[in-house]
Amino acid sequence: MADIHDQFDTILILDFGSQYSHLITRRCRELNVYAELMPCTQTIKDLNFKPKGIILSGSPYSVYDADAPHVDPEVFSLGVPILGICYGLQEMAWNMKGKVSKCDHREYGFAQLQVSKSGSGSVDALFEGLGDEMQVWMSHGDQLSEMPPEFHIIGRTQTAPYAAIAHDSKPFYGIQFHPEVTHSPLGKQVIGRFVLNICGCAAHWTMEEFIGKEIARIRQVCGPKGRVIGAVSGGVDSTVAAKLMHEAIGDRFHAIMVDNGVLRLNEAKQVHEMLNKDLGVNLTVVDASDLFLSRLEGVEDPERKRKIIGNTFINIFEAEAAKLEEQAEREEASGASSKGKIEWLLQGTLYPDVIESISFKGPSATIKTHHNVGGLLKDMRLKLIEPLRELFKDEVRALGRLLSIPEHLVQRHPFPGPGLAIRILGPVTRDQVKILQLADNIYIEEIRKAGLYNQISQAFAVLLPVKAVGVMGDKRTYEQVIALRAVQSEDFMTADWFFFPADVLRRISSRITNEVEGINRVTYDISSKPPATVEWL
DSSP: OOOHHHHSOEEEEEESSOTTHHHHHHHHHHTTOEEEEEETTOOGGGOSSOOSEEEEOOOSSOTTSTTOOOOOGGGGGSOSOEEEETHHHHHHHHHTTOEEEEEEEEEEEEEEEEEOBOTTSOBOTTTTTSOSEEEEEEEEEEEEEEOOTTEEEEEEOSSOTTSEEEESSSSEEEESSOTTSTTSTTHHHHHHIIIIIISOOOOOOOHHHHHHHHHHHHHHHHTTTOEEEEEOOSSHHHHHHHHHHHHHHGGGEEEEEEEOSOSOTTHHHHHHHHIIIIIOOOEEEEEOHHHHHHHHTTOOOHHHHHHHHHHHHHHHHHHHHHHHHHHHHHHHHTTSOOOOOEEEEEOOOOHHHHHHTOOOSSSOOOOOOOHHHHOOOTTOSSEEEOTTTTOOHHHHHHHHHHTTOOHHHHTOOOOOTTGGGGTBSSOOOHHHHHHHHHHHHHHHHHHHHTTOGGGOSEEEEEEEEEEEEEEETTEEEEEEEEEEEEEEOSSSSSBEEOOOOHHHHHHHHHHHHHHSTTEEEEEEOOOOBTTSOSSOO
16 A cells, blocks of 8 residues: 655755754645655654655754664665764764764854865755855753764864865765755755755655645545544645545545534534535534543543543544444345445544654653544444644645635634643533623634734634623622734744734733633733744644
C-alpha cells in the first residue's frame, strides 16, 4: 500500500527539542517539498522510508552533557545530504571528532554572516546566489571550537569563526544560525538551496497534488466495499476530512456528529443544516449530552477531561457503527443494498496535533494530549483513518477550497474536540456550560459585526473558576469572570494575541456583563504562544 513517502520526496527533520523545529518543517513545505518531523532518537533501521535529505534541529542541550540527546550514527552512513542547524551543526561535528565548547557568553540576536569563497572565487552550493553576506539570527550558548577533519569553513561571523561549515567530499553542511526563523531574511532561500538544489527534491508537495493521491489512497485502504463512519464536529478539520472521504467513497461514508453537551450555542443544529445544505454530506446527529456530562461530573483536571471525552466519543461511535451495520445487513439480506462492513473511523487529526502529543527525548515535552491522538481506547474495534494527519491548518484550508467547500466554512475558527469542557476551568455542569455558551456567542457575534473575524485565527471565551466583586445597579455582586482569547497564527504552532480596537472590546464586555447572568467581569488574554498555549487547558 502506497504511503505519503512513496508519493512525495521527503525531507526528514530530526528534533532535538528546539522551539523552532516545526518551523523547519513549515519552510520546507512552503518550498513545496514534503517534510516530516521525528524525534532525534529515531533509528535508521526502524525508518520505513529513505528521505531525500535530513535536517538536524537545534536544542536546549549541550552535546557534551551527560543526558544530551544524540542522533543515530547510522544517519551519517545513509548516503543522503545532511544539514545541521545550531545544535545540529554541533552534533554533526561532535560525531565526526570536532570539538564543541561553551561560549564566553550566550549569543542571542542578529549577526552578519560573511560567506567564504574558495580559491577560485566561488561560494559553496549552500549559499550560491545569495550574496557575499547575509543577516542571520543566532541563539546558542555553545559553538564549534575545533573543526572536525575533512570539513572546511563556508561562512563566519564576528563571534563565530565556524558559523557555517561543509564536508570536503560529502553533502554534509552545518550552520550555527537559524534559517527557519523570519529574523534570518534569506533563511528560507538557504533551506531552499539545501532541499531543492543539494538534495534534489521535486517541488511536488501541493494540495492540488495531494488531493488526487489521497483520494486514491483512501480508496485503496478502504477497498471496494469498506465503509467508514466519520467523526464530524462542524469545524474546518472534520468538515474537510468528511468532504474528502465523501469524494473518495461516496455513500459508503456516513458522518456522525455527537452532541456532547459542551458544544457552542445551537452548534448541533447549525452544523447539521450547514453540512447537509452546503456539502450534501449524509449526517446523523447523536444527542449524548447526558452521558458526557455525567462522566465529567466533578472532574477538574484537563487531561482527565480529554481522556474521558475521547473515550466516550469512541464508545458512542462504535455503538452507532453497530446500529448502521445491523441496518446494512438487513438491507443486504433483502437485496436492497450491497454495502460492506463498517471497519474504519474517520478523524480530522492534523500534524500539529501529532507534534504536540509526542514527547521527544529531552526535547519537546508533551504539551497536552489531543483527544483525537492520545484519548483513544486501546481495545478500539474500529481502525482509524486520518487523511489530514500530515497537514498543517493552512494546508487544510487550501485543500477545503479545492474541494469547493464554501469560504465561510473554510475560514471557520478551530473548535477543540473536547469542546467547552476545556474552556471551563473547573467542574463542568449544565449551568456552567450555558454561561460560557452565551458569553462565547456574544463574543463571536461582535467580532463578526466589527469585520474582524477573518483577521483572527481563533477566538473564544473561557470561564474562570474564580469570583470577583462587582456592582450592578445599586447592588453588590459576587460572580464569575470570563476571559477572552483571540490569536493570529499561520500554523498554530506559534501565535500572537490579536490587538483589538478598544471600542470593540468595550462593546463585547458590556454585552457579556449585561446579558449573561452570573458574569460581572471580563478580561482579555494578551499571552502569546509560547510561552502560553492557544487554549487555556
